[in-house]
Amino acid sequence: MASTTGGNGAGVRPWLVLLGVAVSLVAPILAFGPPQTDSAWYNHLWTLEIAEELARGDPYPRWLSGSFEGLGSPTFYFYPPLAFLVSGGLDFVGLSTNAAIGVTALVFLAASGAGMFTWLRFRRAPHPLLGAGLYMAAPYHLFDLYQRGALAEFAALAWLPLIALGIEALPRRWAVPLLATATAGLLLTHLPMALLAGVFLIAPASVAAVWRNRGALLPGLFAGALGVGAAAFYLLPALTLQGHISEHLLWEPHFRPQVWFFWKPFPAELAFLPVLAVVLAICAVRRTAFWGLIAAGSAAAAVGVIPSIWDIPLLAKAQFPWRLLGVAEFAAITALAEASSRRRRAGAVALALFTALLAVLNFAPRFLVPPDTPALHASRFDAPEYLPRDFRPQGLDRTARKLDLSAYRDLPAGPAITVEQPARVVLRQTAFPIWRVTRDGQAVANRGPLITFDASPGVYRVERVMLWQEQVGALVSVLALMLLLVTTAWSFARRSAATDGGADARS
Template identity: 50%
Template sequence: MRSRFLPFIRRPACILTLFGVLLMLPALLWGPGFTHSHQYNLLWTAHFGQEMAAGQLYERWLRGSFEGLGSPTFYFYPPFAYWIGGAFHAAGFTVPTAVNLTGLALLVASGLAMHHWLATRGTRPLLGAMLYMAAPYHLYDIYVRGALAEATAFVWLPLIALAIDRLPARRGVMLLAAAYASLLISHLPLAMLTGLLVIAPLIGWRLWQRAPILPSAIAAGALAFALAAFFLIPALTLQSHVSTSILWVQDYRATDWSIWNSSFELFPCLALGLILLAWPAARTPWGVIAILTALLSVRLIPFVWGISLLNKVQFPWRVFCITEFAAITALAGSRLRPALLVGAGVLLLFPYLFGGLLTAAFLRKPVDQALIARVAPDAPEYLPRGFDLSRVRPGNRWVDLTPWRALPRGDAILVERAGPVTLGHAAFPIWQVTRDGRPVPSSGPLLHFQATPGLYRVERLRLWQETLGGGISLVALLLLAMLALRQRAISHLSKFPAYSP
């Protein structure tokens, strides 16, 4: 029995799963605890779980948010991480357990992806995968920031790199399209940064080596955006209907952060430590990417974050996801230098210690889950356009909704006297007030209309953005399936001696 069991537990997938459980053990025992995003993780996981249990895979409107005013959160926020958490919750796990299991699933998946990537290069795949899983910012994302969506990016980075290595082969095109589309529906800022700092340099490097990959790379990119169109088209065209201006207030712009910022304790040591890890491979693409992104993360390369689009990334240290991936890839493929490893270890000790102390404090800090479930404090950027943003509390970004608590909720209201009516229902283009099946003109930020006595209803419309985006994604998915079937057919035919692909 023992001899049969030992080969199984020695498999990389089993080792990395057990290692992931070990890394997540504090959260599994005492968490998920208080994090920068704990209320959103609890609220959004509960929402997806309830909807998925009812058979609705992707409900973008959160009807309970903001004390029942509702919110179009997932018209704008990428859903991938919460599909995972929602599936756990729909399967019967409590919301906190589902959040923990999401973190565990993402951590293990990132390790498996990294192992596969490094194994194709023949460069210490198991060690590199474990280092990737235990990298300081990777754990900081889960334990301190509670940034499940950002943590999802760690899964796709190795697969994107692997796909570019496989171009122009058909499987490279399919993998790059699927992996980058998955990143687009996981975390938009990192999708943009990955395109600029990983995909473009790697494709440029291969072109410099005279690899004929440009047409296949363009095809993969177009297919990736088409696969994600069901999310991207509504997210990019409907922002004028919500309070996106609050996304880039003080401390939510990349230019508000620098190496001298008092809130930057963790990051200079992390950046320098990762540079030392990557230094032996400084003349390779991975060493260059690691060093440049480490410098970018603490704004030691001037002017870059001042570019308007990049400034909207909010935090320059988001790029550490890329830095850790590139540095570990560079380290795994280079000759180890003990002096640099010791120096990196000393520097990285501080972020581990600082992150560990914050984690311990956050795990001990109580979270009023009942209050979160009742108040449903969604992200204020999803409040309807024109809402009084002075009601947003600067500390926890909860919204004081006291003046609107007495307004009638629900999708039907019986009006007994003529005059103006305001409903406790956020305005958004998917909602239309009707009477006797006929539209009634209304305005926002909460649904407001002139009424005469009678029964009024709030009915849902399907937007052209949803129809167009869904149609494009469906066509792209069918195309990807056709490519996969053709690839499989070629693979089967190639087994015959007389066939030459």
């Protein structure tokens, strides 16, 4: 099954090479800290907040109590948690926040290379190690890391090779647990990338797999269901609780894919994206058309050459169409790794030169202006879409990450409040269904957008309650994980039995 052409398929050497490539590509962040990027603020805030919540004893922080100057935010009820559980966990065990972000980027970049190497080796590509290195150093990978600072989206790219491998390996028994795990991993890492990969990668690859072998259909459906089930503990609350936050801010004009077509007013710093789309489409051209078509179609849609697809309601929620360039890179490098030697060399040189140009012109200058970490620690400005639906604070500026919360600083805060005379009490905490106000163990009616209730003299407490979405989601995930473990054990047992049987026959 695995190719060892050129020494790429055996021993520990390829894995050490890939680790070395990952360290080299992330070295500037490891040495100097994250640069000033679009999402550097949130990367730092969420890593820091998760570390603090872990220190308070919460093993899965969904609510970030320090956000918005202590008003709190239900951030990880909605944002996929995996990348920041890794960075926050590293911060919790002793790394600095900046170092935790850098090591997290290193882990997922190395995983991208390892997954791509395994995928190309399975496909018997002539030089899987070269393809894996190209995938790690591909322009969109580094754009996500060094220009956008999109840590979770960057991490999500590690799952694409494993998903493709799981689909192509069907109906082999080991493909089911692999595909289920990779599907859950992608959902728990970045939902917009999961949406786009589902439409432009997973769906066509699955159709092709079933076309080749009808026996792939049921195992593929089973693997997909297991993957979604394993992620249900996150997905169910995320999809059912949006009515309690300012989710309309997610669909402002800035976040509509249609405003980012390259023929419209386009930021100069993003002008290379259409060029990258063309480079990827050219690199993908080869005699075997499937992966070339995936690459060309994804690249074209990413820059608006196929604009009508972004009017489809589900795809309209992808926010930025250029995210598809991550899928296009994966498909293009897959096609390139299997191309003739001449085309492979030319494509590798083109991608390397393009990446080098971006590094000089776009990425390196961002280290000259470090993120305003002191301001972050003072305000803890979280994403405003996680504020309560009816909360309209003064001075909201998404771009400058400013919010005037001074009017709320003197309000009382929980978890226990003593009321000495009848009054309407407003707490310094945003309202969300997980919070219940009690007096003498009895629930007291409260409302938002800050927790508000009518009180008579007494001691009131703000208590955390588990929502049905959390309970049902956790139950589904536990059942799916148990089934996944059984499936994995069965797969390895059958494989071991087959191996032993072959050895007996040979003896």
